[in-house]
Amino acid sequence: MEEFKELYQEIILEHSKCPRNFKEMEKPSSCANGHNSMCGDKLIVYLKLDPNKKIIDVSFKGVGCAICIASASLMTEAVLNKSFLETKAIFEKFHNMLTKDCNFECLSISEEKLLALSGVKKYPVRVKCATLAWHTLIEALKAL
Amino acid sequence: MKYIKKDFPIFKNQKDLIFLDTAASAQKPSCVIEAEKEFYEKYYANIHRGIYKLSQKATNLYDEAREKVRNFINAKYFEEIIFTRNATESINLIASCLAKDIFQDGDEIIISALEHHANILPWQLIQKFKKIKIKIISIDDEGNIDFQNFLSLFSNRTKLVSILHVSNVLGNILPIEKIISEAKKRKVLTLIDGCQAVSNFKVDMQKLDCDFYVFSSHKVYGPTGLGILYGKKDLLEKLSPYQGGGDMIKSVTFESSTYNDLPYKFEAGTPAFVQAYAFSKVFDYLENIGFENIFNHSQNLLKYLEKNLKNIFKDDIKIFGSNNKVGICSFIIKDESSRLKMIHPHDIGTYLDEFNIAIRVGHHCAEPLIKRLNISSTARISFGIYNDIEDVDKLISKLKDIKKFL
Numbered sequence: 255m256e257e258f259k260e261l262y263q264e265i266i267l268e269h270s271k272c273p274r275n276f277k278e279m280e281k282p283s284s285c286a287n288g289h290n291s292m293c294g295d296k297l298i299v300y301l302k303l304d305p306n307k308k309i310i311d312v313s314f315k316g317v318g319c320a321i322c323i324a325s326a327s328l329m330t331e332a333v334l335n336k337s338f339l340e341t342k343a344i345f346e347k348f349h350n351m352l353t354k355d356c357n358f359e360c361l362s363i364s365e366e367k368l369l370a371l372s373g374v375k376k377y378p379v380r381v382k383c384a385t386l387a388w389h390t391l392i393e394a395l396k397a398l
Numbered sequence: 399m400k401y402i403k404k405d406f407p408i409f410k411n412q413k414d415l416i417f418l419d420t421a422a423s424a425q426k427p428s429c430v431i432e433a434e435k436e437f438y439e440k441y442y443a444n445i446h447r448g449i450y451k452l453s454q455k456a457t458n459l460y461d462e463a464r465e466k467v468r469n470f471i472n473a474k475y476f477e478e479i480i481f482t483r484n485a486t487e488s489i490n491l492i493a494s495c496l497a498k499d500i501f502q503d504g505d506e507i508i509i510s511a512l513e514h515h516a517n518i519l520p521w522q523l524i525q526k527f528k529k530i531k532i533k534i535i536s537i538d539d540e541g542n543i544d545f546q547n548f549l550s551l552f553s554n555r556t557k558l559v560s561i562l563h564v565s566n567v568l569g570n571i572l573p574i575e576k577i578i579s580e581a582k583k584r585k586v587l588t589l590i591d592g593c594q595a596v597s598n599f600k601v602d603m604q605k606l607d608c609d610f611y612v613f614s615s616h617k618v619y620g621p622t623g624l625g626i627l628y629g630k631k632d633l634l635e636k637l638s639p640y641q642g643g644g645d646m647i648k649s650v651t652f653e654s655s656t657y658n659d660l661p662y663k664f665e666a667g668t669p670a671f672v673q674a675y676a677f678s679k680v681f682d683y684l685e686n687i688g689f690e691n692i693f694n695h696s697q698n699l700l701k702y703l704e705k706n707l708k709n710i711f712k713d714d715i716k717i718f719g720s721n722n723k724v725g726i727c728s729f730i731i732k733d734e735s736s737r738l739k740m741i742h743p744h745d746i747g748t749y750l751d752e753f754n755i756a757i758r759v760g761h762h763c764a765e766p767l768i769k770r771l772n773i774s775s776t777a778r779i780s781f782g783i784y785n786d787i788e789d790v791d792k793l794i795s796k797l798k799d800i801k802k803f804l
Contacts, residue, residue, distance in 0.1 A: 270738075276737060293744050293761070296774065320742060320804065
């Protein structure tokens with residue numbers, strides 16, 4: 255039960271039940287659809303960028319498991335005011351944290367919260383849940 | 399039905415396993431595992447090849463297995479039983495052959511809103527080279543098919559009704575006798591996907607009188623890699639082969655070849671004859687328990703489970719399906735504290751796995767049905783002959799605390 259409690263820790267449950275930035279966005283700069291075909295989870299991620307290509311607003315809508323929704327919620331907090339390259343770098347570190355035996359080096363307070371998802375590493379089938387929002391975000395950025 | 403578990407070695411090796419995912423694939427009894435071992439150790443050689451005794455013995459055992467399948471589903475002829483890789487391949491075989499030999503551009507087929515992807519995709523694939531129209535029978539919220547709607551879908555271009563016997567998501571048993579009879583009245587072919595039916599009750603090809611019936615060995619406590627296609631002899635004779643290769647020919651030149659007779663015409667290459675032999679051992683095993691006992695046992699477990707779930711969760715649980723179903727219970731648990739208004743089935747699955755309770759979550763390879771029910775996924779419990787009341791009690795005792803953890 256220890257690993258389970260680490261996976262579903264308080265912050266994850268709280269973000270999954272009351273996700274931040276869980277709304278449609280009017281006039282986004284870009285948006286993308288993400289679909290996890292194994293479990294049927296679906297997300298839309300919306301982005302607004304300033305002229306310097308910095309993310310100035312990010313939100314999402316959709317259905318997913320607690321891990322998926324909490325990860326999306328935490329992501330929206332972590333990438334705000336970041337550039338495309340910075341966002342990609344955070345995702346790479348985040349992905350490594352979920353799949354490899356390496357520690358997640360924290361750069362800022364906004365990213366630190368992503369550590370709450372490190373319990374996913376013990377559940378390889380749930381990596382897809384934790385990364386759906388991120389893959390969708392990257393798609394939205396690429397579509398720009 | 400009390401001592402069935404001891405026939406399944408998995409429960410000796412996985413001591414605390416509560417296996418509630420038989421609709422995905424059933425566990426295997428010793429008689430099946432031993433038969434596969436026995437064949438490899440005593441009789442193994444390729445079939446239809448050697449003139450030596452061992453190959454002849456292996457060939458005979460393969461033929462005997464086919465005869466046992468024929469007997470099990472009461473088909474009229476030995477030639478009507480084709481071994482495939484799985485039910486999916488059986489449907490693909492028929493779709494491909496009908497597209498080549500029977501369907502014309504503009505023809506129509508009828509399927510239902512309940513179908514597994516395996517009874518949707520093969521028809522979509524043949525649309526790439528035959529302009530056929532796929533019509534869908536609508537269902538109500540409990541998953542009952544709308545019979546009036548079904549009848550209204552027939553036209554003079556309807557060539558086939560392809561429909562499942564039992565829903566893999568809901569467990570609903572469909573009125574396929576009525577469906578087949580309506581199709582026959584209009585001289586329309588019928589294909590029945592019996593994957594979830596054959597392990598739950600007796601099916602009788604001569605009584606049903608459908609044109610094709612498909613199922614998989616692995617869902618009926620048999621080995622993986624083996625599917626069954628039943629087809630009426632005169633129809634199968636009309637169809638040209640599905641795949642080319644060894645075993646399905648009489649003679650070959652570089653210009654043209656003559657095909658083998660039924661059933662071998664549809665079995666190109668070395669088939670899963672060891673698995674067919676092992677599968678044939680299941681029938682005696684199941685008949686010994688008795689299909690009436692098997693059906694009643696799963697009904698008792700299902701009623702006990704659903705009564706307990708409703709007692710614990712009251713209005714917070716939604717159980718899907720009709721009153722006429724096999725031992726399958728698809729449900730969602732509501733959670734007003736969450737913006738999604740439910741505990742996501744994926745999280746239920748991970749939670750129960752902590753206690754070695756294996757259930758299926760997701761869309762169960764039937765996305766259009768899940769969408770029709772206005773949900774994104776369900777948690778599904780499905781019973782096999784080895785499950786008992788203690789399994790349900792353990793499940794209930796863990797499930798009742800789920801809101802403390804999620």
